[in-house]
Amino acid sequence: MYPNSPQPNSGANSPFLANHEDEIDLKVLIFNYLQYWPLLLIFMFSGLVAAFLFNRYTTPIYKVESSILVADDKPSLGMDLFESSGLGMLQGKNNIENEIGILKSFSLAEEAIEDLGLNVQYFQEEFFKTSQLYGSVPLMVTVDWTQPQLVGGMFKIAVIDEKTFHLTISNDEFSVYSPSDKFFKSLFEEDLSLKEVYSFGEVISGEFYSFKIDLINALPGDEILFRVLDTPSLALQLREELNVAPINKQASILTLSLETPVRRLGQDYINKLMEMYLQRELEEKNKASENTVLFIDQQLSGITDSLRYSENRLQQYRTENRVFNLSQEGAVIFERLQELEKERAQTEVTLKYYKTLQTYLSNNQSTDLVAPSVIGITDPLLNSLVQSLSELQAEQVRLKANFTDQTPVVRENASRVQNAKRALQENVNLASQNTQNVLADLNNRIKMIERDVNSLPQTERNLLGIQRQFTINENIYVYLLQKKAEAEITKAANMPTNSVLDFAKSGQLPVAPKRSLNLLIGMILGLILPIGFITVKDFLNTKIEDPKELEKQIKVPLIGMIGRSTSDEALPVFNNPRSSVTESFRSLRADLAYLSPQKRNLSLLFTSTISGEGKTFVSMNMASVFALMGKKTVLIGLDLRKPRIAQDFNLSNDKGMSTCLSSDISWKDVVKASGYENLDVILSGPIPPNPAELLLQDKFKVIVNEIKEAYDVVVFDCPPVGLVSETKELFGFADVNFYVFRQGYSMKGNSQILNNLVEKGGVTKIYGVFNDLHIDKGYGYGYGYGYGYGYGNNSYGYHEEVQLPWWKRALRRQS
Structure with a gap:
């Protein structure tokens, strides 16, 4: 009997038959594709060939990596109490995030590019691809960045002999960079007229370009391509391509990585970036010492004249009156006055610092602050507030160099700066009031001792007054000289807190193209395309x-x-x-x-x-x-x-x-x-x-x-x-x-x-x-x-x- 003939009780609902039918359907599907096996083989082979050619003629990309150790911030005494007080005046900063922001900042990338001279890129045409040259280039192009320049397009140099060369345009997608507006470039849509032959060392200039080309070791017949890029655009590009991330969530080690077709260029750029980063940190530290020395020099300029005047007066009085030493009673009084006036002089310097700090906060100045500890103020809370405000202001300067004032991160940091200023203002006002009270008490004690001076002979009283004034000025002068020496020693001993763990190095194997994966993708695409075509054809088949x-x-x-x-x-x-x-x-x-x-x-x-x-x-x-x-x-x-x-x-x-x-x-x-x-x-x-x-x-x-x-x-x-x-x-x-x-x-x-x-x-x-x-x-x-x-x-x-x-x-x- 024919298998499909109708029968009573044919068992159509039998599980065995249902499974058998499913198996037949799968085989039908397979056979439907296998009947096109020559087409499948051709497409799979074509996909493998295309992937092989892609691997063969695509410029390999290498990954360059380095690492930096970021020292953990150690909060000053009292800073942790202030931050955890819940007042919201200061917020703790994430040191790792800040350092990542600095390493990826536009200004740091700009400095590294200018120092390395990466604005001119050199290329050499090969079979089906163009390779970038770096390091030992056969030609050197020097660009005059003081005037507008054509950037983005490609020039082609054909060396004729040791003195002359042909200059043509290989890619005319030029933009005009203007030094007056570094972040805006206009399209260049005119025809660029160049002479047929130029001489090496000759300045090639026009309305929107000015550069010269020097021969290094190129031979007659060599053809070199070069492209000029403006620093802001290149800095933005490298900034986006640079990846900075901690090795894990708990570590304070940052890994810098960059994918580039030129390994040596990537290594030089990352190493230069780390060098500039550490140099910036050292400069920030030196600024505090430099500001301290400047403040002390300002104080010394005033006290030096007073000291010289009092010294001359004391010497003249002794000569005229033939009085050189005080009596025993006068010496005791003078010693008591000397101690009190020395303390009063230091208190006056402290009060003067508070007045300077109040003026700074009232006028919203942005210059760097002088740490209170420099002039002997040991208040831990005040030192912490000044340090925090200084760091927040430095962060604000960095953010404004990369973002506009309306950017949320800039506005948030500006709010932190204002909170820190208000907290510092309150602390300084209270400290200034306390210092004035101490100064008033010292003045009262000095007045009481001055009454005992009246019991001394006239000559001794006058000598005591003149020597007293000289001693006061001398103590202040010595004190300031000591602090200046300490600041200069601190500056000389400054070292970057952070350090380079590993200098940039490139992997031996390229990260792209992924040869095995591309071959697999080529084979799969070669299989999917005909299968998709067959499936669509069958779907549309009526x-x-x-x-x-x-x-x-x-x-x-x-x-x-x-x-x-x-x-x-x-x-x-x-x-x-x-x-x-x-x-x-x-x-x-x-x-x-x-x-x-x-x-x-x-x-x-x-x-x-x-x-x-x-x-x-x-x-x-x-x-x-x-x-x-x-x-x-x-x-x-x-x-x-x-x-x-x-x-x-x-x-x-x-x-x-x-x-x-x-x-x-x-x-x-x-x-x-x-x-x-x-x-x-x-x-x-x-x-x-x-x-x-x-x-x-x-x-x-x-x-x-x-x-x-x-x-x-x-x-x-x-x-x-x-x-x-x-x-x-x-x-x-x-x-x-x-x-x-x-x-x-x-x-x-x-x-x-x-x-x-x-x-x-x-x-x-x-x-x-x-x-x-x-x-x-x-x-x-x-x-x-x-x-x-x-x-x-x-x-x-x-x-x-x-x-x-x-x-x-x-x-x-x-x-």
Whole structure:
């Protein structure tokens, strides 16, 4: 029995069958792609070749890395208490984040570029690529940045001899850089006129360019490309390309990395950047010492004159009055006064510092502050506030160099500066008031001691006053000199807090292109592109390809599938009885025993939607398989508009069914021998002007009944039901009706026509037949699906086997 024939209790819901069907669907999907295996191989090979060429001619990119150790900030005594007080006047800063910001700052990148002279880039053309030169360049281009310059485009130098060269333009995408507005460049759209030949060392100048080219070691015939880039644009570019990140969340070690096609350039740039970074830190430290020395020098300039005056006066008084030493009583009084006045002098210096600090805060000055500890003020909170304000102001200067005033980070830091100033102002006011109280107390104590001076002789009193003034000035002068020396020693001993752990070094292997990955991507793309094309093609295909898809679409059973004939013969049943196509017709014949049981005479009707779907081929061969059984069979051609049976049997269509219906000629007179035993043919006859009316008359019914009495099997070859109307009336003359579909030819919408015949037209006993099933369209759909089931050689098999492709034979063995 045919595998797809309808049976009672067929077990359609069996899990085993469901799994088997899923397996078949997967195989169909695989075979659908494997039939294009030459195309897949070509595209995969092309993808590998493209990836290989990409790897071969793409400039490799290397990763350059270095590391810096950032020293942790140690808050001053009292600073932690102030920050945790919840007042919000000062906020702790993240030292790592600040150092990352400094390393990625525009100003630092600009300094490194200017120091290295990276504004001119040199290139050399190679096969299919251009390589950048760095270090030992054959030419040196010197640009005059004091006037506008053309940047971005590419110049080409062709060396003629040791003195002259050709200068041309290789890429004219120029912009005009103006030193008056460094961050704005205008497009250069004019034609740049250059002389044909220039001399080395000659200044090449125009309205928007001025540079000279010096020969180093280039040889005649060498061609060098160069490009001029302005410092701000290059600084912004390198700033974006530089990656600075801590090695982990807990560490204070920063890793600097840069991906560049020129390893040495990347190493030099990162090393120079770290050098500038440490130099900047050292300069920031030295500023505090320099400001301290400046403040002390200002104080010394005033006290020096007073000291010199008092010294001269003391010397003159001693000479004139011949008095050199104080009495014992005067010495005791003088010692007490000296101690108090020394303390008062230091207090006055402290008060003067507070006044200077108040003026600084009131006027919103931005110059660097002098630390209180420099002049002997040991208040830890005041020292912490001054240090924090100084750092916040330095951070504000750095941020403004890279962002506008309206940027959130700048506005946030400005708010921190104001909070720090308010906190410092309150502390300074309180400290100044306390210092004034101390100074007043000292003055009172000095006045009390001065009363004892009145008991001394006049000469001694005068000497005591003059020596007292000299000692006061001398103590202040010595004190200031000591602090100045300390500041200068501090400056000389200053070292950067941070340090370089590893200088820049490049990896041995490039990070791009990733050769293995590119080859894999090329192969995958080479596979995906044709698969995608095939998938889209199949998705947009409106033809019926898959038998299972047809089974789901039609409302009647798909009773048979006819494979594609390997020859052009119209009657493979007679001419090639052992072919797989013949076997598929035998299978269909066997199924008829279940479709129309216990019928002595059998009538079959074949139709389709349109011409070309193979209904005539199927009806002819179906009649042939019954004739081979010894059944007396007749094939009737009812397609009166487009007959084909006559030429397939090599007969003349001079008479036939149209002749009987349009005249008094008996049907027996139009029967023709097919040339094969047990098979007769009634052709359609000459094409009449009214085929539909001929077939609908009562005479046709009488003729059909007589033919059924005379033959065991009657096969009707009807016109396409989708094109003509009379076929719908002919379904009632047959015991079993077949609707023929053709793989790769019948439209998917044809299934709806068959469903309408069943649901609306009331046609019964109709089944689907799938014709011209290709060997390369699927796997394992019954006997007619392109391969046999013989035991091996043709001489011993049930029918001839069709040779499968190697990949199908392999999968068939695995299954």
